[in-house]
Every structure is written in C-alpha cells, then in structure tokens.
Amino acid sequence: MVKIDNIELPDFPLLLAPMEDVTDPPFRAVCKDNGADLLYTEFISCAGLIRDAIKMRRKLDIFDYEQPIGIQLFGGDEESIAIASRIVETTNPDLLDINYGCPVKKVAGKGAGAGVLKDLDLMVRLTDSCVKATRLPVTVKTRLGWDEDSKNIEEVAERLQDVGIKALTIHGRTRSQMYKGEADWTLIGKIKNNPRIHIPIFGNGDIDSPQKALEYKNRYGVDGIMIGRATIGYPWIFREIKHYLQTGEMPPAPTVEERVAVCRKHLRKSLEWKGPVTGIFEMRQQYSKYLKGIPNMKEYRNRLVVLTEPEEIEAVLDEILVTCQGFEMEYAPIELINYHENCPL
Numbered sequence: 001m002v003k004i005d006n007i008e009l010p011d012f013p014l015l016l017a018p019m020e021d022v023t024d025p026p027f028r029a030v031c032k033d034n035g036a037d038l039l040y041t042e043f044i045s046c047a048g049l050i051r052d053a054i055k056m057r058r059k060l061d062i063f064d065y066e067q068p069i070g071i072q073l074f075g076g077d078e079e080s081i082a083i084a085s086r087i088v089e090t091t092n093p094d095l096l097d098i099n100y101g102c103p104v105k106k107v108a109g110k111g112a113g114a115g116v117l118k119d120l121d122l123m124v125r126l127t128d129s130c131v132k133a134t135r136l137p138v139t140v141k142t143r144l145g146w147d148e149d150s151k152n153i154e155e156v157a158e159r160l161q162d163v164g165i166k167a168l169t170i171h172g173r174t175r176s177q178m179y180k181g182e183a184d185w186t187l188i189g190k191i192k193n194n195p196r197i198h199i200p201i202f203g204n205g206d207i208d209s210p211q212k213a214l215e216y217k218n219r220y221g222v223d224g225i226m227i228g229r230a231t232i233g234y235p236w237i238f239r240e241i242k243h244y245l246q247t248g249e250m251p252p253a254p255t256v257e258e259r260v261a262v263c264r265k266h267l268r269k270s271l272e273w274k275g276p277v278t279g280i281f282e283m284r285q286q287y288s289k290y291l292k293g294i295p296n297m298k299e300y301r302n303r304l305v306v307l308t309e310p311e312e313i314e315a316v317l318d319e320i321l322v323t324c325q326g327f328e329m330e331y332a333p334i335e336l337i338n339y340h341e342n343c344p345l
C-alpha cells in the first residue's frame with residue numbers, strides 16, 4: 001500500500017494526470033471506472049479563484065464517487081496561494097496539489113507553474129504558505145528543472161519535503177523541453193533512491209503502454225505513475241496496466257461494447273455537468289477516439305458529430321452495437337500528441 005498522508009492507495013497506484021480542458025468530471029468518471037487510483041482536477045489559478053470564486057467554482061466541482069481526488073492550484077504569491085487553499089478546502093477534496101510544472105508562457109512567464117523552478121526560495125515559501133494555510137495534505141507536481149543546465153529537482157524534492165509536502169510527482173522533462181524529446185526518468189529514479197526522501201515519489205512522462213509502465217516501475221523504483229496524454233480517448237490504459245502488472249499478459253483489447261459504454265457514460269456525465277448544449281457539443285471530439293478501430297468508424301463519427309439530441313446519439317450507439325456484434329477489436333498503439341508553446345496547453 002502507498003500512503004499520501006492518511007490517504008491509502010493500492011500498491012503502485014496509477015494516477016490520472018491533471019490536464020486543462022481534459023480532466024473535467026465527465027472524463028474523470030470514465031477513468032475512475034477503468035482503474036485510475038487517484039484523480040486530479042485541471043489546474044486552477046489562485047488569482048482567478050480569489051477574483052471570481054463563483055465562476056471558477058465549476059472547476060472545483062468534485063463528487064463523492066471520485067474519492068480520492070486532488071484539486072490542483074497554481075499561482076505566484078504566498079498570500080493568494082494561502083487564500084486559494086482555504087477556498088479549495090471548503091470543497092473537501094482529499095488533497096491539494098500545487099503545479100510547478102506548467103510550461104506555457106501565459107503561466108510560466110508570469111512566474112507561476114514551471115516559472116517557479118527558476119526561484120527555489122520562492123517555491124519553498126509558496127509551498128510553506130500553502131501547507132500552513134490548509135489542513136489538507138499538500139502534494140506537488142513539477143518538472144526536472146527550468147532547462148538542461150538547471151535541473152534542480154533533487155534540491156526541490158528535499159526542500160519541499162522539509163516544508164511538509166506529502167508526495168511529489170515529477171514529469172521527466174525540463175520546462176524548456178515543453179513536450180519535445182523523450183521524458184528522462186533517470187533523475188526521478190535517483191530521487192526515489194535518495195535515503196533522505198520518505199514521501200511517495202510518482203513518475204510522469206510518456207507512459208503509453210503496460211509494457212513501458214512495468215519497465216519503468218522496475219527500472220526507476222517509483223511508488224506509482226501518473227498518466228496524462230495516453231488516457232485521452234483511452235481510459236482503458238489504467239486497467240490494462242494493472243492487468244499486465246499482475247499477470248504479465250495483456251487483457252483483450254476493449255470491445256465494441258466497452259467502447260460504446262464509455263461513450264454513453266461520458267456523454268451522460270457531460271449532459272449532467274455541462275448541460276445539453278455544451279455537453280453534446282464538447283462530446284463531439286471524443287467519438288473518433290473512443291470508437292477508433294470499429295468497422296465504419298468514420299461514417300458513425302460523421303453522423304454522431306452533427307446530432308443535437310441525446311436520444312439520437314444513443315440510437316446511433318445502439319446501432320453500432322448491432323452492426324458490430326461479434327467484431328473482434330485489435331490493439332492499436334497509443335499516439336502521444338506533442339504539445340508546444342503555441343498550444344493552449
């Protein structure tokens with residue numbers, strides 16, 4: 001078992017990475033169903049939360065069935081992180097996570113997210129302020145450092161543990177790398193093996209298959225892994241990794257029935273949480289991913305993305321079940337999208 005303060009997680013937990021515009025409640029629900037052990041919200045700006053708590057309130061929506069769940073904050077000054085932590089606390093998440101990893105200019109350029117990696121004293125003061133302001137366990141997610149010449153994650157880990165964080169997730173890239181190149185887990189493994197470090201260390205970056213999850217588990221000895229891009233359109237990765245770690249074998253690829261069931265669940269949760277118009281509209285980008293590999297996928301997708309009534313969409317999903325009955329799905333490699341500076345995130 002892995003413990004983050006008093007939160008008990010199974011051995012080698014699989015964490016759903018916080019992702020802006022992705023890890024909203026509907027998506028979290030399908031990841032939870034498929035084996036994610038710890039969920040995170042999208043990141044929330046401390047300043048935004050304080051300025052307009054009512055508008056930002058939606059981002060704080062969490063539900064009992066999601067437990068354990070962490071709410072992630074980012075922000076550049078000690079006072080606002082303390083106030084925002086107290087606002088977050090009122091919504092009763094299991095933990096509060098601070099983002100010191102976001103590389104995009106609108107965040108890192110203003111000294112928040114990965115920007116804080118350039119000023120370790122500030123990072124320590126911010127974290128200390130957050131830890132003192134809340135009774136929730138505070139965790140941190142960050143990168144290896146600002147750039148190739150300033151990888152300070154070893155010092156970061158020790159100093160943040162000293163001010164009281166309860167777990168650390170490390171994305172094996174620097175800020176300058178954005179999403180380029182391959183994530184380097186060597187330093188992550190080194191931190192895990194530092195005898196001074198006793199908090200759980202979670203590795204993050206480029207996990208896209210059960211085989212890689214096992215390989216990195218063995219090679220770097222981390223307490224668990226956090227998975228981001230590979231979950232988008234493929235929430236089954238969680239259960240596949242679990243199955244593979246337990247048995248050394250791949251489970252059967254997700255069936256047509258399972259793919260349709262995930263579409264339905266995501267759709268229903270979207271309708272509940274976003275309302276009929278946005279719920280249906282935003283669901284449109286999901287169909288081609290969830291239904292990838294089924295016969296005549298393009299045709300079904302083209303029909304689904306123009307429908308405006310939930311019943312019509314459900315009817316097409318019913319039709320897929322009938323026409324694809326008995327079809328055997330095959331595995332296709334997961335493609336990780338590279339996000340760059342000009343991408344919203």
Ligand SMILES: Cc1cc2nc3c(=O)[nH]c(=O)nc-3n(C[C@H](O)[C@H](O)[C@H](O)COP(=O)(O)O)c2cc1C
Pocket residue numbers: 017018019020021022042043072099101102141171204205206207226227228229230336339345
């Ligand atoms: C669309 C998108 C949005 C993201 N938003 C956040 C965020 O809000 N907070 C955060 O800490 N990281 C964010 N990240 C980074 C991921 O949490 C993760 O660290 C990164 O994608 C590397 O993991 P992966 O290779 O498994 O995707 C985002 C990544 C993507 C692709």
